[in-house]
Structures are given as structure tokens and as C-alpha cells.
Amino acid sequence: MPITANNPDRKTWIKTKHHTDFPIQNIPFGVFLTRDDIITIGTRIGDTAIDLGALHQLGYFDGIPLTDDIFLQDSLNDFISDGKKTWRLVRNRIAEIFDEKNDTLKNNKKHRQEVLFSLDEIEMQLPVSVGDYTDFYSSIEHATNVGTMFRGKDNALMPNWLHLPVGYHGRSSSIIPSGIPIHRPQGQKLTNGATEPIFGPSRLVDFELEMAFITTDANQLGEPIPIQEAEDYIFGLVLFNDWSARDIQKWEYVPLGPFLGKNFASSISPWIVTLDALEPYRTAGPKPVKEQLPYLQYEGAKSFDIHLEVAIQPKNTEETVVSKSNFKHMYWNMAQQLAHHTVNGCPVNSGDMMGSGTLSGPTPDSYGSMLELSWKGEKPVQLKSGGSRKFIEDNDTVIMRGFCEKDGVRIGFGEVSTTLLPVFKK
Structure with a gap:
């Protein structure tokens, strides 16, 4: 089935800014609360949010096999379960509805009032109910940098790294959408030269520049997903800030890997591309x-x-871009990650989330974490507003953005923005 929604020459009757992340060729999916306090599944063109639940009830998806309530839910899980054929039919139909040559909805003022919202009239929600979350470690530059810091250049990569996509199972309950602040975590740490740990706030809170892909129902218990079929079960991607407390993580991670140093929060962009x-x-x-x-x-x-x-x-000051990287640096791609994840028969469900791991590039300005950018704090990162950062400080906001661009068409993810607040106090 052709992807007609991707036609680079298509234009829309919805007013959009030049170079928007969300042209008519994007048509991402998300969940939002409307001005009437109704949760609905929607999409976005430019700075206009589109209520797909209302659009469906008004008959605009006639001919596509959809249940009556498919877009009247608080997550995309059921829609994702319908599979690639349905996703493609729906995206293609949305592109037709909002094509500048189609006057059906454009000239129906009553329907437009029910379907269209400005961004200040909605509140974005978590787009999926995340049942399981796995985080990979798939950037060779990141793995080499971190390994060099702690084991030396000659032993930077562990023996298994070039043979398989290394990963661990994370905590889905602390995955949050953009805009939700988090608190500085507490835990055990082993300070320099000490032999016994202390308890207290993490001093080394860090971001990790990642992306995550969302899966659909893929396999039964015991059934591997062949690598040539893996992408058929990937719905889309989001920006992903996998927060880390480096001092807590360093003390706890041997022998079973990250725990409290990673599970306190992970932030995602709200629109799935x-x-x-x-x-x-x-x-x-x-x-x-x-x-x-x-x-x-x-x-x-x-x-x-x-x-x-x-x-x-930092609070009440301008932002400083500290890193520019690219998803293409990922050594182990998504198809390999999903094939490896299921080669032992592990079942994958609709709404499962798979993090890429930190996406560092080959140059110091493309490193995807403060651990690397400041090289364990030895090289503080200078800020435009004055001062510097070794790691993230209280009331700092970390903002991640991502986009593709080719032949004059830009497909973006918007942003994931999260503020780090001081330690939680009752």
C-alpha cells in the first residue's frame, strides 16, 4: 500500500509556519486533554491539534475498518494494535482531509469547531500506556567514551558489545511526558576515597540524549521476530531523555546493572512520529x-x-545548546534491537518502549550526556548566560529537539522539556 501521506508536494489548508516540525507530511499521533476536559487521540499539523475522535464520529474515516471508540481512549495502545495497514490508511486519509484541494472539512465551520484546537487549548498526555520499557546501549561512541573513562582506552568496550545490542529492563512507571518536572533523586553513593557509602541527594544528575521506539503486538511467547520483519512491528519514535544519577549508578550497577540511578524519571516527547x-x-x-x-x-x-x-x-535565563548529534550514529539499529530482544522468545506488546541508549556522535560537541560533555566534570560546559555546568543543577531545564529535513520537507518531533527541581520534601 503506497504512503500517499508522504507526498512532498502536498500542501494543507491549515495555516502553518514555514519550517514547522509538523507539516502535513508528518501526521504524528498523540493523546491530549481538550478545552472541554475530554481526553482524545489526535494528530497535529503546524500549531493546530486535530481531534481524531471527533473526526471519526463525524464520518471522515468511513471505509476504514475502525471500531467506534478507537480514538476515544486515553492511550494509543489499541490503535497501535490494529497494525501497520490501519496506521497507513488513517495517515493517508488525514492527509486527504487536510489537503488544500479538499474543501469538505475546510468549508464546514461547525465540524471545524469540533475537530480543531489551538495548542494553548490542549494539554498533552503520555501517548501510550507503557507496559514494558527496555533501554539499549547502542552508540559505539558513547560506550567507548564511558568505557575509556572508567576502564581505560584499551578496555573501553566490554567483550560482548560488538556482538549484541546490550540492554536492560527499565521502569515504565516513571516515564513521563514533556513538561512534567522531576525531583533530584536520593540514594547511596560512594564518595572518592571512601570505603563505606553515604545516603543523600545525587550530586551528578545527568541527561541522556536518546530516542525511543514504540512497538505493536508482535509475537507469542517463545516466538522470535526475524530481523527482516522487525520494522513491521515498530509504530514510531519519540525523543527520549533517560535521566541518570551517575554517582548512585556507579555504586549500584555491579553486578546487575542500573537501578535507582536510572528509574527515577525518563521523559518523552508527546507526539509519536x-x-x-x-x-x-x-x-x-x-x-x-x-x-x-x-x-x-x-x-x-x-x-x-x-x-x-x-x-x-537555567531558571529565568536563556538556553545554551550544549550538544548536536544524530540518530544515524546508533551502531545497533532498531531492527537489530527488536530481533535480539525477542530471539529468546520474549513477547512484545502494544505500547512497549525501547530506548536507543545515549546517542553520542564522533566529536566532543556531539556527545549525548554531561558525563561526556564535561568529561566526568573535568571540563565544565560554558553557558551563554554565564557560569558553567559539570552536571545538571536544581531548576535547570533540559530541552531536547529532533528533526529530519530533505527536499524542502522537514519532519520533526517537537521537543521534550523537563525541569529538575530540588529533592522532594513533604
Whole structure:
């Protein structure tokens, strides 16, 4: 089935700003609370939010096999479960409805009032109910940088790293949408030179520049997903700030990996950009350093040219962009991650979230964490407003953005913005 929604020549009758992240070729999916306090599933063109629940009730999706309540829910999980054919039919229909040549909704003032909202009339919600969350460690630059810091250059990568996508199971209950502040976490730390830990606030709170993909129902218990089929079960991607408390993590992670240093918060952008929308931006990823096992071998371009940036904004001051990276730096791509995740028969469900791991690039200005940017705090990052940062301080806001651009069409993710508040006190 062709992806007609991606037509780069298509224009919309909805007023949009030049260079918007959300042209008619994007058509992402999200969940929002309307001005009438109704939660609905929607999409976005420019700075206009579109209530898909109302659009469906008014008959604009006639001919597409959808249940009556598919868009009248507080998560996208059921819609995602309908599969790629349905996602594509719906995106194509939305593109037709809002095409500048289609006057049906454009000339129906009553319907427009029910369907269209300005962004200040809605409140974005978490787009999916995340049942399970896995975080990978798939940037060779990031893994090499961190390994060099703590084990030396000759032992930077662990022996398994070039053979499989390393990952761990995270905590889904602390995944939050953009705009929700978090508190500085507390935990055990081992200070320099000490032999016994102390308890207290983390002194080394860090961001991790990541993206995450959302899956649909994919397999039964015991059934692996072949790598050539893996992308059929990926709905789309979001920006992902996987917060870290480096001092807590350093003390706890041996032998079972991250725990309290990672599970206190992970922030995502609220609009899921579909894999279909990203199709024009495919690109090759890094070439394998070692030959990979057959179940991880693939053909074609499996990465995407997504420009990423991170900014830090102290309270009441201007922001400073501290990093610019790209999704294409990811050594282990999404198809490999999903194939490896399920090769042992682990079932994957609708709404599951898979983090990419920190997306560091090859140059110091493209590192995806403060741990790397400040090199363990040895090289403070200078801010435009004065001062510097080794790690994130209280009342700092971390903002991540991402977009693709080709042939005059820009497909973006908006942003994920999160403020770090002081330690929680009753």
C-alpha cells in the first residue's frame, strides 16, 4: 500500500509556519486533554491539534475498518494494535482531509469547531500506556567514551558489545511526558576515597540524549521476530531523555546493572512520529566492526537521518545548546534491537518502549550526556548566560529537539522539556 501521506508536494489548508516540525507530511499521533476536559487521540499539523475522535464520529474515516471508540481512549495502545495497514490508511486519509484541494472539512465551520484546537487549548498526555520499557546501549561512541573513562582506552568496550545490542529492563512507571518536572533523586553513593557509602541527594544528575521506539503486538511467547520483519512491528519514535544519577549508578550497577540511578524519571516527547513518516529519511548506519551473527544481519538502510540537539536553560535565563548529534550514529539499529530482544522468545506488546541508549556522535560537541560533555566534570560546559555546568543543577531545564529535513520537507518531533527541581520534601 503506497504512503500517499508522504507526498512532498502536498500542501494543507491549515495555516502553518514555514519550517514547522509538523507539516502535513508528518501526521504524528498523540493523546491530549481538550478545552472541554475530554481526553482524545489526535494528530497535529503546524500549531493546530486535530481531534481524531471527533473526526471519526463525524464520518471522515468511513471505509476504514475502525471500531467506534478507537480514538476515544486515553492511550494509543489499541490503535497501535490494529497494525501497520490501519496506521497507513488513517495517515493517508488525514492527509486527504487536510489537503488544500479538499474543501469538505475546510468549508464546514461547525465540524471545524469540533475537530480543531489551538495548542494553548490542549494539554498533552503520555501517548501510550507503557507496559514494558527496555533501554539499549547502542552508540559505539558513547560506550567507548564511558568505557575509556572508567576502564581505560584499551578496555573501553566490554567483550560482548560488538556482538549484541546490550540492554536492560527499565521502569515504565516513571516515564513521563514533556513538561512534567522531576525531583533530584536520593540514594547511596560512594564518595572518592571512601570505603563505606553515604545516603543523600545525587550530586551528578545527568541527561541522556536518546530516542525511543514504540512497538505493536508482535509475537507469542517463545516466538522470535526475524530481523527482516522487525520494522513491521515498530509504530514510531519519540525523543527520549533517560535521566541518570551517575554517582548512585556507579555504586549500584555491579553486578546487575542500573537501578535507582536510572528509574527515577525518563521523559518523552508527546507526539509519536511514525516510521512511515520517516521513510524518506532512511540512511545507512555505521558499518559493523566485527561480523555479526546471522540473526542480526540485515539488508538495506535501517537507520534514519534525524538531527538532534540538547539545550540547558537555567531558571529565568536563556538556553545554551550544549550538544548536536544524530540518530544515524546508533551502531545497533532498531531492527537489530527488536530481533535480539525477542530471539529468546520474549513477547512484545502494544505500547512497549525501547530506548536507543545515549546517542553520542564522533566529536566532543556531539556527545549525548554531561558525563561526556564535561568529561566526568573535568571540563565544565560554558553557558551563554554565564557560569558553567559539570552536571545538571536544581531548576535547570533540559530541552531536547529532533528533526529530519530533505527536499524542502522537514519532519520533526517537537521537543521534550523537563525541569529538575530540588529533592522532594513533604
